[in-house]
Amino acid sequence: MILTNIETVPGKKIVGHYGLVSGSTVRAKHAGKDIAAGFKNFFGGEIKGYTELMDESRREATQRMIELAKRMGANAIVNVRYATSAITAGAAEVYAYGTAVKVDSIQPKKQVENG
């Protein structure tokens, strides 16, 4: 599965559109990590536990989107976008969406010139 966030897949040609695919997850960390995050928030700095949480949820949302696209028979998703929203303290939703398409590798230009 090829993912891009531009409107085409470079070096390939889009031969079919399957429409919008999306995936979302809401994830939370266990209380221990929340307490550790509270400490970090006191003194400043990156909160590694929450960074991990966001990375995991992004991966999960992307995976769900990819599964949906696979079921449609697509082999690429173009124009992928992510949207994040904080539901409560310690839980976040990540929403991934894009357009499922079928791509074919472009015929080499030489053939066209020869023909």
Place this chain on the structure above:
Amino acid sequence: MDNLIILIATLFICYMTGTIVEKRHYKKIKTRELILYKSPCISYGKSFLKDTKIKHSFLVSSSVVIGCDRFKSFLANLRNIFGGNVSSYESVLDRGRREAILRIREEAAEKNANAVINLKLETTMLGSSQDPQVCVTAYGTAVCYA
């Protein structure tokens, strides 16, 4: 009186740790940006594709969550009364964005991509207004030249 002393002491400790953490982070960001100067990261896609031949491409993404220390949120609360630039939060957001962009550029460089195009940035506030946390997500398409 005791409460006031405790408050000032905690604010002072938070100020010290926050400043040290921030300085260290900026130092790291600057050195990493210098290392990566050869692999560009741009926020448009279409016109880049016109004049460059590309072998293959893939999505890169990363997120960073950065917490503000207590001193910063205290300053911001004060600023809220009088109005104006909340400069204590500006540096936090700046650090978050630069860190997120650096991470996707590093991920792209690791996978032997030459550039990252169509970069998108997104910022969300996590946490409460008492201790705000900034979550920055950066994503883009990494491309390898043919």
